[in-house]
Amino acid sequence: xxxxxxxxxxxxxxGDSSVGKTSLxxxxxxxKFSNQYKATIGADFLTKEVTIDxxxxxxxxxxxxxxxxxxxxxxAFYRGADCCVLVFDVTAPNxxxxxxxxxxxxxxxxxxxxxxxxxxxxxxxxxxxxxxxISAKRAQQWCQSKNSIPYFETSAKEGLNVEQAFLxxxxxxxxxxxxTVDLYNEFPDQIxxxxxxxxxxxxxxxxx
Amino acid sequence: MDDIVGxxxxxxxxxxxxxxxxxxxxxxxxxxxxxxxxSLYLWEHISDAESKPEVPSRFLEWxxxxxxxxxxxxxxxxxxxxxxxxxxxxxxxxxxxMVKDFLNSIGNLNVCFSNIKSLRCSKxxxxxxFYDGSCELLASFVFPTSESREHFLGTIQAFVRLQPTRRDxxxxxxxxxxxxxxKDLEKSFAAxxxxxxxxxxxxxxxxxxxxxEKSMEAFAxxxxxxYNSVDDEEHYMAQDDLQRxxxxxxxxxxxxxxxxxPNCLPMRVDYPRCNPLTREQWRAQLNGxxxxxxxxxxxxxxxxxxxxxDIRRVVWKFLLGYYxxxxxxxxxxxxxxxxxxxYYKIKMQWTTFSKEQEDNFSDFSQRKSLIEKxxxxxxxxxxxxxxxxxxxxxxxxxxxxxxxxxxxxxxxVQGMSYLLSPxxxxxxxxxxxxxxxxxxxxxxxxNFDYDQNAMKEQLKSMYLLVNxxxxxxxxxxxxxxxANMYFCFRWLLVWYKRELQQDEVARxxxxxxxxxxxxxxxxxxxxAILEHERDALMGDNNGFTEILKFINELTGKxxxxxxxxxxxxxxxxxxxxxxxxDAVRNILGIPVxxxxxxxxxxxDDRSPRKGVSEPDEIEFEKSIYSNFLSSSTGxxxxxxxx
Ligand SMILES: Nc1nc2c(ncn2[C@@H]2O[C@H](COP(=O)(O)OP(=O)(O)O)[C@@H](O)[C@H]2O)c(=O)[nH]1
Ligand SMILES: [Mg+2]
Numbered sequence: 001x002x003x004x005x006x007x008x009x010x011x012x013x014x015g016d017s018s019v020g021k022t023s024l025x026x027x028x029x030x031x032k033f034s035n036q037y038k039a040t041i042g043a044d045f046l047t048k049e050v051t052i053d054x055x056x057x058x059x060x061x062x063x064x065x066x067x068x069x070x071x072x073x074x075x076a077f078y079r080g081a082d083c084c085v086l087v088f089d090v091t092a093p094n095x096x097x098x099x100x101x102x103x104x105x106x107x108x109x110x111x112x113x114x115x116x117x118x119x120x121x122x123x124x125x126x127x128x129x130x131x132x133x134i135s136a137k138r139a140q141q142w143c144q145s146k147n148s149i150p151y152f153e154t155s156a157k158e159g160l161n162v163e164q165a166f167l168x169x170x171x172x173x174x175x176x177x178x179x180t181v182d183l184y185n186e187f188p189d190q191i192x193x194x195x196x197x198x199x200x201x202x203x204x205x206x207x208x
Numbered sequence: 209m210d211d212i213v214g215x216x217x218x219x220x221x222x223x224x225x226x227x228x229x230x231x232x233x234x235x236x237x238x239x240x241x242x243x244x245x246x247s248l249y250l251w252e253h254i255s256d257a258e259s260k261p262e263v264p265s266r267f268l269e270w271x272x273x274x275x276x277x278x279x280x281x282x283x284x285x286x287x288x289x290x291x292x293x294x295x296x297x298x299x300x301x302x303x304x305x306m307v308k309d310f311l312n313s314i315g316n317l318n319v320c321f322s323n324i325k326s327l328r329c330s331k332x333x334x335x336x337x338f339y340d341g342s343c344e345l346l347a348s349f350v351f352p353t354s355e356s357r358e359h360f361l362g363t364i365q366a367f368v369r370l371q372p373t374r375r376d377x378x379x380x381x382x383x384x385x386x387x388x389x390x391k392d393l394e395k396s397f398a399a400x401x402x403x404x405x406x407x408x409x410x411x412x413x414x415x416x417x418x419x420x421e422k423s424m425e426a427f428a429x430x431x432x433x434x435y436n437s438v439d440d441e442e443h444y445m446a447q448d449d450l451q452r453x454x455x456x457x458x459x460x461x462x463x464x465x466x467x468x469x470p471n472c473l474p475m476r477v478d479y480p481r482c483n484p485l486t487r488e489q490w491r492a493q494l495n496g497x498x499x500x501x502x503x504x505x506x507x508x509x510x511x512x513x514x515x516x517x518d519i520r521r522v523v524w525k526f527l528l529g530y531y532x533x534x535x536x537x538x539x540x541x542x543x544x545x546x547x548x549x550x551y552y553k554i555k556m557q558w559t560t561f562s563k564e565q566e567d568n569f570s571d572f573s574q575r576k577s578l579i580e581k582x583x584x585x586x587x588x589x590x591x592x593x594x595x596x597x598x599x600x601x602x603x604x605x606x607x608x609x610x611x612x613x614x615x616x617x618x619x620x621v622q623g624m625s626y627l628l629s630p631x632x633x634x635x636x637x638x639x640x641x642x643x644x645x646x647x648x649x650x651x652x653x654x655n656f657d658y659d660q661n662a663m664k665e666q667l668k669s670m671y672l673l674v675n676x677x678x679x680x681x682x683x684x685x686x687x688x689x690x691a692n693m694y695f696c697f698r699w700l701l702v703w704y705k706r707e708l709q710q711d712e713v714a715r716x717x718x719x720x721x722x723x724x725x726x727x728x729x730x731x732x733x734x735x736a737i738l739e740h741e742r743d744a745l746m747g748d749n750n751g752f753t754e755i756l757k758f759i760n761e762l763t764g765k766x767x768x769x770x771x772x773x774x775x776x777x778x779x780x781x782x783x784x785x786x787x788x789x790d791a792v793r794n795i796l797g798i799p800v801x802x803x804x805x806x807x808x809x810x811x812d813d814r815s816p817r818k819g820v821s822e823p824d825e826i827e828f829e830k831s832i833y834s835n836f837l838s839s840s841t842g843x844x845x846x847x848x849x850x
Contacts, residue, residue, distance in 0.1 A: 017622060018581035036588040039622050041706060042697035044760050045753070060753070067578075067622045069658050076694045076752065094574060 007057040009173040010080050012110075014102045015087035016095040017066030020125040023156035024087065025061050028166045033157050040065045043077050050170050059170055071105060078110035083119045083173035090124045090153070093133045099142065119172035120149045123165055128155040223266070224250035224363045228352035231270055232335065233345060234317055241317070246272040248349060250321075250363060266321035266367070268338075270347065319346050322384065327370070329357070330378035336360070377476060473677065474784045479776045481769055482513035490519055498537025500526075511724040514715045520634055527721040528631075528647035530640060551639045555610045572612070575620045579608045586625040590710060592633050604628055607642045614646065621656035624649075626702045630713050651721075655701050666700050666731065667693040669795045673735045676785070676792050677778055681738065684746045688755070695756040699734050704768075712768045719772055725779055727797030736774035737766060 013021045022037050029046040045062045062077050064070070084106050088095040103120060112118040124139050136153060143149040150172070152165035229248040231241055249269040325341040334357045337348040351357035361370070370380040489509060493501050500506060515523050525531050530547070531540050558572075566573045583604040587593045593600050607628060612620050627648055632641040654662035670693050675682035685691045698706055703720065705713050720730050738745065741762070745755055782788065783798055793800070 017578055018585075035585075037585055038706065039582050039585050039625070041623055041626075041701055042694070042760075043756065045757070065622055069621065069656075069660055072660050073663075073694060073697065076692055092577075 007055065007174070007177070009057055009059045009082045009170060009177060010062065011059055011083045011085060011169055011173055012062045012064070012078055012081045012106070013085045013087060014064070014106060015066060016089070016092075016098050016102075019066065019087045019089040019092070019095045020156045021066065021087050022063050024123065024125060024154065024162060025063050027156045027159055027162045029061065031159065033159065042070075042073075050167070052167070052170055052174055055174075057170065057174060059166070059173070071109075074105075075109050078106060081106075081110050081112070082176045083121065083169050084110070085121050085123060085169055086149075087123045087125055088134070088139075089126050090132050090134050090139075091126055091129045096134045096139070096142075103146065116147065119176050120146065121165065121169045121172060122149050122151045124151070124153045125156055127153045127160065128158050219254040220251040221254050222249060223252050223366075224248070224360055226351065226356045226360065227273065229270065229356075230350035230352075231272075231317065231347070232350055233337075233348040235346070238317055241272055244272045246270050248351075248360075250360075264320040264322060268317075268319040268321060268324075268347070270317040270349070272316075317347060321364075321368075322386070324382050326373075326379060326381050328379050329361070373475070472786075473781045476777045476781055479773065479780070481773050482509070484514045484516040485509045485519070485523065486516050487519045490523065498540070499535065500533060503533045507722045507724060511719055511722040515718050517711075517714075520714065520718070524631070524634060524644060524718065524721075525640065527718060528644040529650070530643045530647060547643050548639045551610065551642050554614050555606065557613050558609050571616075571619075575612055576609060578622075579605060579612065579620050579625070582620075582622060582625045583608065587629045587633075587710070590633070593629070600632065603638050603641075604632060607632065607638055607645060610642055611645065611649070615649070618653065618656060623656065623701045626705045627652070630705070630710055630717065633710065634714065648721075652703070663697065663700065666728075667696060669728065670696055670700070670731050670734055672791055672795065673731055673782075674738055676782060676789070677735055678739055678742060681742050681746065688749075688751050690752050690755055695752070695759040696734050696738075698760075699737075700730070703730055704733065704766075707763045707766055708768055709764070712766075716768050716772065725776065726783075728795055729775065729779070731795065732775040732778050733771055735778055736771045737762070739778070740771065740774065 013025060015021055017039070022040050023033060025046055026037065027033050029048045040063055043062060043064045045060050047058055047060050049056055049058055051057075062081075064074060064077060084103075086099055086102055088099055090096075099122070107115045107118065110118075122139065122143055124134065124136070136151075139153075140151055143151045150168050152161050152168065154161045154165055156162060225247065227247045228245055230245050231238070231243070233242055247270070249271070251267055251269060253265045255265075319338060323340050324338045324346060326339045326343070328337040328339070329335065334351040334354055335348065336351060336357060338346040340346050351360065364370075367384060369383040371383060373379045373381060485506065490506070493506055495501055510523070510527070526533055531543060535543070558576075561569070561572075566576075583601050586601075586604065588601075593604075604625060608620060608625060611624075628641065628645050631644050631648065632638075635641045635644060655666075671682060671685070671691055674685070674693075682691075685693070703713075704716060708716065716733070720733075723729075726732075741758070744758060748754070750758070779796070782792060782796065788798070792798075
């Protein structure tokens, strides 16, 4: 049964500069790709409503600047995250090498309660480009070594696999949230009287 | 107060009547009516032989329009309501002197006009709030239109004078004929050569447009507030006037105390923006050698109005250190040549790298690829940088790569391409743009440091400045996990480049490059923006997320000239504040001597101005004060004792 409670899922996208974080987010939320996106400075987020198993949830997707030195400001954005999306560029080997440090940094700064079970999703972006530097197999191996992180190969430019990837991200985030929130949700919603339900007594009470 | 018109025979004349007035707030017992609309009346007692002296001469009345709504609220049985239900029927005479029997006046809100000691209203909205002598809120109304509120203010001008407080322009002291100081006020208004029946705002405008001569005179004399500037004779005169007027008032003076309330800012003064520096003004400053005669006055002109686009190319080269301010035409010519030579020397260092060499130099090649990716997403929406294989993008790339080798320790950091783009777009020359970029980077280099300490420091400074200017706003940030001010990060990293159009960026930057009127003026631009948006920021119980979104979405919506104007006003308020702290002084680089106070006071010295009041009373006033400050942004300068 669908619950009418508003669910907000907070998702953080991390990865080296220009791997396509902003493009992926915009492709997913606005179904658009543009060559004119500006480099992200500071942080921004977009929201999107998604339906998962009859439940409508709001995904709040956070996009931050990719350059390492700006991460010290990350604490403010990471807190309360339900899922972390790691992105690399399949044509740029360095962006793959940085994945470990992105993951570690996130776990340190966000400090989730159970770091080992915190959901990550890996996206290998720009698969429309040649030549490829990182094979799917290599990426999957890395995922295996990190407690079976789900892996998707995407192209923000062509819109390839983006929808599927974000659906998986939403599901993982929701599962994570249910795990932590279930305890507090055992009480029914408070019954509230709306104005319309108020007893109406005498519209002619005004004697003027 | 509910039964202020207990006398059934009292007759009242209607001075003002307006429907659709929304009650926002009033005394606690009226809580169920908050948010209702109703009619607002202003009644005047027609005195005759029979009338009792305790009948107030004028009062405000607000009657809810939707009686049903109110009844419903009553039937829910809140205890306070029985109190109101017991209010007796009243009789009044309306304008035609006809006796009208009023319905059971449940819920009518009455405010005796003589209790109103101050009111708050601003030109920008129709909210109007009335306070009593201890700064307690009496009632707060939202008028349906600005005309209806204007009419209301016009009506009350017939028997009271409204005087803006020096510290807060939207807060007005209400003087009636019985108030001490009323006569002085009249005189002063006469001195301002204003017709008393002129519209309320035009009256204010008149005061505002002559900030120096008129407002100081008016505010200092009339409200009796004394500026304590050492060097300004006029203020000494004002002080004399105050003392004279207090002695004239005699016994009444005890009912009217003037306080220097700690932690109050001086009134905001408007420093109007001027026209941009013109070619003629610039030329007029050049002597036979082509040397600038009066650099300070040129910088002042630039600070006040920016630079006319047709001479920006030249002047920016001075502002960014490409040419020294005192250089002659001949020297500049020589500089052009030497700068060109050295640029190409540095550039050659990377253009001659072989592929192999680059592969073995990963620190370089990684940064190179980062630059390439960044220039490809820098200002591509502008025609100048649009399209495939744009030569200008290629030039940005060259300049940034050359800068990379010029300053390899810093490297390339995201954001730099945005600092270069407007400079190159204006100069359209790699050599000049490079050296001007070097000049700009010298000013903001630390923003890009690896440890980001300079950025953190600036965010902290921003918080301190907001706290100084608008403690309510900083408190809000504090309470909503926003005190880190991270939402200002983009503003500060690239000096608002991402929030503005290219021509606005040019205007702002040239103003900031003058270094006037103080250090870190760019922070005050941010403070001005936050202050300007304060109501939206604090609305809807916004948290960090909402505030960040709101700030990010201000892009393209800022009126930068207005913000520069506000920032300058804020600077002067800070500089002249009696309670200026060392922390704030340091941020803006204000030397101790420049502070306007007779001497800088220790921060917790809260003693009032000389000869005003006994210590226990000060405590009393202070406690009222803190109430006022927490309930509104008010910075009231006067207190009336009943
Ligand atoms: N060919 C291709 N280019 C992409 C793709 N995703 C992003 N880009 C380009 O890569 C550059 C960086 O993208 P951006 O989204 O700004 O990266 P971010 O720094 O991670 O946010 C831009 O020029 C994009 O147009 C993709 O899937 N395919
Ligand atoms: Mg980005």
